[in-house]
Amino acid sequence: MPPKKVPQKTGKLDPVWAKPEDLKKPETVGERTQQRINLSTPYHGKDLNDLTADELKIYSHTNLIKPISEGKISLSVKAEREFWKVVNKEKLPIRHVRDNYDWGKDKNGKDIASYTIEELNQRKVKQARYRALSLFSRQFVHLRDQAKRQGAELAETQIEDERKRRREMAALKKDLYGELTAKLVQDPVYDDIIPIPMEEPENALARIAYPDFYAEAISYLRAVMVAEEYTPRCLRITEHVISMNPAHYTVWLYRFKIIQVLDLPIPDEIEWLNEVALNNLKNYQIWHHRQLLLDYYYPKIADDEDAVKKLAKSEIDFVNQILAEDTKNYHVWSYRQDIVAKLGIWTVAELGSTQNMIEDDVRNNSAWSHRFYLVFSDPSQSTKDASPTEHDPKVPESIIERELKYTRDKILLSPQNQSSWNYLRGVLRKAGRGMSTEEGFASQFAECLGEEGEKVTSSHALEMLADASVETGDAEKATLCFTRLAKTWDPIREGYWQYRISQLKEQ
Amino acid sequence: MAAAISQTGAAQTSAYDIPELFRMRPVVVDALETDSSAMQQDTIEECLPFLLGEEDLGPRNNHGIPLLDKQRHLNFLRKQLGPLPGAFMAADPSRPWFFYWCLAAMTLLGEDVAFYRNKLVETVRPMQNATGGFAGGQGQMSHLATTYATILSLALVGGEAAYDVVDRKSMWHWLGSLKQPDGGFQMAIGGEEDVRGAYCASVIISLLNIPLDLPAESPARAAGHSGFFSGLGDWIGQCQTYEGGISAKPSVEAHGAYAFCALGCLSIIDSPHRSIPRHLDLPRLISWLSSRQYAPEGGFSGRTNKLVDGCYSHWVGGCWPLIEASISGPQEGFAAEAVTPATEAGSLFSRNGLIRYILCCCQDLSKRGGMRDKPSKNSDAYHSCYVLSGLSSAQHKWTMKSARLDATVLGSDEWVVTPYLEGQQIFSEDDRLATTHPVYVIPQHKADGIRDYFANKAGF
Ligand SMILES: [Zn+2]
Numbered sequence: 019m020p021p022k023k024v025p026q027k028t029g030k031l032d033p034v035w036a037k038p039e040d041l042k043k044p045e046t047v048g049e050r051t052q053q054r055i056n057l058s059t060p061y062h063g064k065d066l067n068d069l070t071a072d073e074l075k076i077y078s079h080t081n082l083i084k085p086i087s088e089g090k091i092s093l094s095v096k097a098e099r100e101f102w103k104v105v106n107k108e109k110l111p112i113r114h115v116r117d118n119y120d121w122g123k124d125k126n127g128k129d130i131a132s133y134t135i136e137e138l139n140q141r142k143v144k145q146a147r148y149r150a151l152s153l154f155s156r157q158f159v160h161l162r163d164q165a166k167r168q169g170a171e172l173a174e175t176q177i178e179d180e181r182k183r184r185r186e187m188a189a190l191k192k193d194l195y196g197e198l199t200a201k202l203v204q205d206p207v208y209d210d211i212i213p214i215p216m217e218e219p220e221n222a223l224a225r226i227a228y229p230d231f232y233a234e235a236i237s238y239l240r241a242v243m244v245a246e247e248y249t250p251r252c253l254r255i256t257e258h259v260i261s262m263n264p265a266h267y268t269v270w271l272y273r274f275k276i277i278q279v280l281d282l283p284i285p286d287e288i289e290w291l292n293e294v295a296l297n298n299l300k301n302y303q304i305w306h307h308r309q310l311l312l313d314y315y316y317p318k319i320a321d322d323e324d325a326v327k328k329l330a331k332s333e334i335d336f337v338n339q340i341l342a343e344d345t346k347n348y349h350v351w352s353y354r355q356d357i358v359a360k361l362g363i364w365t366v367a368e369l370g371s372t373q374n375m376i377e378d379d380v381r382n383n384s385a386w387s388h389r390f391y392l393v394f395s396d397p398s399q400s401t402k403d404a405s406p407t408e409h410d411p412k413v414p415e416s417i418i419e420r421e422l423k424y425t426r427d428k429i430l431l432s433p434q435n436q437s438s439w440n441y442l443r444g445v446l447r448k449a450g451r452g453m454s455t456e457e458g459f460a461s462q463f464a465e466c467l468g469e470e471g472e473k474v475t476s477s478h479a480l481e482m483l484a485d486a487s488v489e490t491g492d493a494e495k496a497t498l499c500f501t502r503l504a505k506t507w508d509p510i511r512e513g514y515w516q517y518r519i520s521q522l523k524e525q
Numbered sequence: 526m527a528a529a530i531s532q533t534g535a536a537q538t539s540a541y542d543i544p545e546l547f548r549m550r551p552v553v554v555d556a557l558e559t560d561s562s563a564m565q566q567d568t569i570e571e572c573l574p575f576l577l578g579e580e581d582l583g584p585r586n587n588h589g590i591p592l593l594d595k596q597r598h599l600n601f602l603r604k605q606l607g608p609l610p611g612a613f614m615a616a617d618p619s620r621p622w623f624f625y626w627c628l629a630a631m632t633l634l635g636e637d638v639a640f641y642r643n644k645l646v647e648t649v650r651p652m653q654n655a656t657g658g659f660a661g662g663q664g665q666m667s668h669l670a671t672t673y674a675t676i677l678s679l680a681l682v683g684g685e686a687a688y689d690v691v692d693r694k695s696m697w698h699w700l701g702s703l704k705q706p707d708g709g710f711q712m713a714i715g716g717e718e719d720v721r722g723a724y725c726a727s728v729i730i731s732l733l734n735i736p737l738d739l740p741a742e743s744p745a746r747a748a749g750h751s752g753f754f755s756g757l758g759d760w761i762g763q764c765q766t767y768e769g770g771i772s773a774k775p776s777v778e779a780h781g782a783y784a785f786c787a788l789g790c791l792s793i794i795d796s797p798h799r800s801i802p803r804h805l806d807l808p809r810l811i812s813w814l815s816s817r818q819y820a821p822e823g824g825f826s827g828r829t830n831k832l833v834d835g836c837y838s839h840w841v842g843g844c845w846p847l848i849e850a851s852i853s854g855p856q857e858g859f860a861a862e863a864v865t866p867a868t869e870a871g872s873l874f875s876r877n878g879l880i881r882y883i884l885c886c887c888q889d890l891s892k893r894g895g896m897r898d899k900p901s902k903n904s905d906a907y908h909s910c911y912v913l914s915g916l917s918s919a920q921h922k923w924t925m926k927s928a929r930l931d932a933t934v935l936g937s938d939e940w941v942v943t944p945y946l947e948g949q950q951i952f953s954e955d956d957r958l959a960t961t962h963p964v965y966v967i968p969q970h971k972a973d974g975i976r977d978y979f980a981n982k983a984g985f
Contacts, residue, residue: 216664217651217663218651219647221644222644222647223620224605224606224613224623224624225607226610226614232614236664239664243664262614263615265618267618267661267666267713268661268666271666271713271716310715346828348773348778351777351778378559378560379560379561380557381561381562381830382559382560383829383830383831384828387766387779390767394767403763405762406765406766407765407809433555434555437829440769481812506552508553509546510819510878511815511816511818513872513873513875
């Protein structure tokens with residue numbers, strides 16, 4: 019007796035309508051889906067006239083049982099028994115795989131149908147992990163609310179676990195769907211803040227498509243500002259906003275308020291600020307913030323001479339560090355003047371440090387301006403609040419002479435440098451001296467004026483000679499200087515030189 | 526007369542009538558090289574091909590000047606007012622500036638911007654704070670710069686629906702809280718105090734017809750000030766530096782942008798021929814302003830030994846009408862055909878130099894459009910606004926015909942504008958822009974429109 023054929027329990031029983039390509043191992047998800055469709059819908063897509071009687075029977079039976087297997091029609095017990103008999107006998111497919119099934123695309127726009135089976139499985143594992151994590155996360159919120167109702171709080175370790183959980187969820191979300199989770203929702207510390215999102219009309223002018231993470235941060239910032247909350251977590255929100263947009267003036271003013279309310283240590287804030295400043299050289303809100311900090315901090319240490327000196331040194335050091343990168347940064351120089359006045363840095367070292375910058379670039383007008391301030395606003399040797407354009411009898415003669423000599427030296431180095439000439443004029447004003455006192459010096463840069471072999475190596479010297487002549491009433495010489503400037507040595511300013519000439523005639 | 530257009534393009538440099546001044550490197554140059562001189566040298570080399578006609582900027586006239594490509598620039602400005610990508614995130618606190626820059630620039634180019642009225646009104650309404658003033662965006666703090674930009678934008682689109690957005694009473698309180706004991710204004714509560722604040726506040730007060738009396742709670746009252754403008758001129762006077770220019774606040778470096786703000790402010794608190802010489806050393810200021818113009822570039826720089834930049838066409842260029850008014854005073858007999866000196870030297874600065882720099886170097890004639898700092902920089906809304914303002918100012922002559930009798934009657938100086946027709950006209954007549962008021966930097970009738978509206982309102 020031949021051995022009885024034992025039906026394979028593990029292997030599939032291939033239906034008679036299966037085509038060879040439906041039976042090979044699928045490589046991609048899409049292929050597998052197609053196979054399942056083919057196996058569950060016998061002879062689909064075939065011309066019915068081409069089918070044999072048996073095939074036609076299977077085809078029509080499959081369609082007949084569909085409404086029943088899908089539960090659309092309910093049968094009596096007897097009829098149902100009959101139904102299953104037929105189904106089993108003919109091995110008809112009970113479950114029908116929907117045609118045109120769309121697996122969708124992943125975050126990179128790749129069709130998931132083109133995934134390998136293994137890839138799909140990995141994705142499914144991640145999705146399951148995400149679902150599990152969100153379950154735990156919801157549980158955390160529930161527990162915390164419960165604790166709160168009882169006037170208690172969760173342990174820091176629980177909060178830290180939740181923080182980690184949310185970070186993992188964010189990573190999974192990004193990995194699976196390419197969706198970025200905003201930063202603040204990842205930290206349970208912010209859970210009770212109800213963000214106030216910006217609501218703009220669709221057609222608002224210059225409407226900016228803010229990135230989600232920025233929009234989130236701003237909406238949290240707005241919420242805590244409206245609530246007038248000044249707590250460490252708010253400080254962290256400001257830091258987060260500043261890291262994205264340091265030009266946001268409101269966040270800086272709010273941050274300063276938090277620092278005041280919490281009475282935070284200013285040196286720490288300054289240290290943090292240094293980092294921000296180095297990364298944002300052109301930003302000026304940083305420097306106003308720094309000034310506010312100093313205004314607030316100085317009275318606390320004013321009586322401690324050493325502390326003031328130490329602060330002055332560290333501030334100047336930092337300012338120098340920034341100026342080394344950006345030698346004419348207006349706001350940094352402006353800040354430097356503030357701290358000189360506030361911390362009393364009227365020192366030889368400060369003068370020297372400015373001098374170094376002039377040595378590096380004798381045309382650095384910001385450095386010259388700072389020098390003028392240091393010399394002529396020093397309270398020990400100048401009149402308080404004297405205008406920069408006025409004679410100040412309190413400035414010692416020795417200082418005037420020192421400045422004149424310094425400036426003349428720099429002019430000799432670079433005669434056509436307007437910074438040093440302007441400085442020279444400034445010093446003469448402070449000294450109450452006329453331009454004519456420098457006529458001798460200026461003459462060397464303008465030889466044989468109006469004559470054969472005229473040679474001008476500084477149009478600024480010529481301008482000074484003109485002004486000196488106006489002063490001494492020598493209209494003829496002044497006219498000559500102005501004319502030579504207009505025609506040859508500085509003709510872009512012709513209109514101005516002509517105006518000066520016309521003024522001479524009025525006198 | 527319109528200059529004839531040559532179709533020869535860039536090739537025939539010698540065919541252009543370009544004065545030597547704008548073709549040659551400066552005659553007086555020091556041998557000593559430093560960072561500043563190297564950068565200046567680079568800038569000259571960068572600009573020269575544009576000035577000489579070597580750079581292809583489309584058709585140039587026989588003065589070597591390319592046309593002003595208005596459509597291209599208008600397109601750029603329209604885009605800047607439309608939806609902006611996330612890269613503009615940094616502009617979040619300064620969006621009202623975009624409204625002003627774009628609307629003002631479009632107006633200068635001849636566009637009627639009333640079309641934007643509803644959109645503007647709906648956009649700025651939520652930026653106004655109940656405590657007064659407009660912020661850079663929703664939920665931010667009110668700021669003088671953004672309030673200034675918003676008010677000017679509302680004036681530009683015009684109409685009651687725009688004017689009525691402003692809550693003047695809370696504005697009055699808020700401005701009062703910004704006025705400082707030393708006479709100046711903070712930009713925001715707790716913000717920095719500088720000359721911009723003085724200018725922005727005085728423009729807002731003047732255009733909105735805000736009562737000049739300080740509210741009772743103003744911190745300035747402690748120092749004995751009772752009015753918004755009390756001590757303001759003196760405070761600005763302290764901002765003049767030894768160079769003659771104006772700094773952001775007392776004792777800092779002279780800077781072109783602050784010069785305009787200072788003169789604009791002084792021209793609001795009284796007529797310029799009285800207030801400017803009263804508070805500033807005018808001869809030193811004029812000399813400093815004049816030395817901001819460079820050749821061969823033709824444009825203005827903002828500080829001594831810094832580079833030319835298109836935006837100073839306004840910040841420095843826009844000072845001249847106010848300087849002229851402060852020198853000459855009111856010209857009671859002025860008629861449009863009045864004679865001015867025959868040469869270009871009738872101006873205190875080289876108008877043609879500035880026009881050359883603007884049309885040759887500041888236009889972005891690529892697909893992008895818009896105006897820029899200098900050829901190596903990208904165009905933006907800010908430079909478009911101030912380059913075009915400067916161009917308009919160079920193409921026109923503003924004369925103060927009569928001065929107010931009483932300093933406190935703001936906006937009652939009568940200004941008259943005529944096309945500047947002296948000397949050689951190097952630009953095509955089609956490229957003459959619309960006019961803009963020398964103090965408010967919007968067209969005169971727009972400034973009158975908003976001021977008249979509020980002048981007729983009794984109380985708040
Ligand atoms: Zn600029």
